[in-house]
Amino acid sequence: MQIEVPPSRFADLDGPVHYVEWDGPPGRTLVLVHGLGGSLLSWLAVAPGLARHGRVLAMDLPGFGRTERDARRSRIRDLRGTVSRFIDEVAGGGPVVLVGNSMGGAISMLEAAVEPAAVEALVLSNSVFPWKRGSSLPAPIVMVGFALYELPRVGEWASRQRVNRLEAERAVELGLRIIAADPSTIPDELVRLHVEQLVRHQQNPDAGPAFLEAARSLLTLGRRRDVVRWIVESVKAPVLVVHGREDRLVPLGFAMGALEQRPDWDMRLIPKAGHIPQMETPDRWLAAVEPWLEGLGAG
Numbered sequence: 001m002q003i004e005v006p007p008s009r010f011a012d013l014d015g016p017v018h019y020v021e022w023d024g025p026p027g028r029t030l031v032l033v034h035g036l037g038g039s040l041l042s043w044l045a046v047a048p049g050l051a052r053h054g055r056v057l058a059m060d061l062p063g064f065g066r067t068e069r070d071a072r073r074s075r076i077r078d079l080r081g082t083v084s085r086f087i088d089e090v091a092g093g094g095p096v097v098l099v100g101n102s103m104g105g106a107i108s109m110l111e112a113a114v115e116p117a118a119v120e121a122l123v124l125s126n127s128v129f130p131w132k133r134g135s136s137l138p139a140p141i142v143m144v145g146f147a148l149y150e151l152p153r154v155g156e157w158a159s160r161q162r163v164n165r166l167e168a169e170r171a172v173e174l175g176l177r178i179i180a181a182d183p184s185t186i187p188d189e190l191v192r193l194h195v196e197q198l199v200r201h202q203q204n205p206d207a208g209p210a211f212l213e214a215a216r217s218l219l220t221l222g223r224r225r226d227v228v229r230w231i232v233e234s235v236k237a238p239v240l241v242v243h244g245r246e247d248r249l250v251p252l253g254f255a256m257g258a259l260e261q262r263p264d265w266d267m268r269l270i271p272k273a274g275h276i277p278q279m280e281t282p283d284r285w286l287a288a289v290e291p292w293l294e295g296l297g298a299g
Helices: 047-053 076-089 103-114 140-150 154-164 168-179 188-202 207-223 225-234 252-261 282-298
Strands: 009-012 016-022 029-033 055-059 096-101 119-125 239-244 266-270
Touching: 016 047, 016 076, 029 047, 029 076, 029 103, 047 055, 047 282, 055 076, 076 103, 076 207, 096 103, 096 282, 103 119, 103 207, 103 225, 119 282, 140 154, 140 207, 154 188, 154 207, 168 188, 207 225, 225 252, 239 252, 239 282, 252 266, 266 282
Parallel strands: 029 055, 029 096, 096 119, 119 239, 239 266
Antiparallel strands: 009 016, 016 055
């Protein structure tokens, strides 16, 4: 698969926000929101396919990718605010189809709950979901990592280690082993782009703190079960849940728990895929999403 990166663009949303764009047929705009520690690179393999259904915009949230924090915060509510402004000022005011992976799914759900008029539909790709009692737990290495991030001073150390402990190539390789079911399926060019990005982050002293603030905010939100339940219940837009069956970060049971709360949501399960199916198996991911988008248009 050939991976192409459109020209970089920047919007001033209380500081520069990096994004790229794919042209598509008029009438619909899709905004792609990456996960914790990710960037718009997460979407390069599937964005051209999504552009068959409308204009596609992929952004780097403040503190991630090529978007510097510039004194902005990286808490979930702040990142949601940036997405809201991006919809207003770059996407033309909406409503848009929000496509979110992992933390980006949580941000997208929050935006749909707080500003329903801005969101036409949601595609949640291995989104963060509320913990499901009785479900299998995330992998031990994931549990230990997030436990460390919560500890004062230890979390700061752990976030620095995550960025700087290893050479970029080795760090990306190990990271993909954790989040992907089979990292060998990810295009080499996409892996190379992630290595280049990590090299830039290793030279940026704000990369670790941005990640840590977002991680702690996500954990804090997850403990507020009443707020999480309100968010899920308040989404009025149509929702498609796409989930890699072998996800070690967000077990399938968590997604099934959300569907028990919202049986009106649709689901597509992708076997032999992990936490980033849009990178691991882009063809199957698009095969799950595109017919749903077509049906959305017909509806």
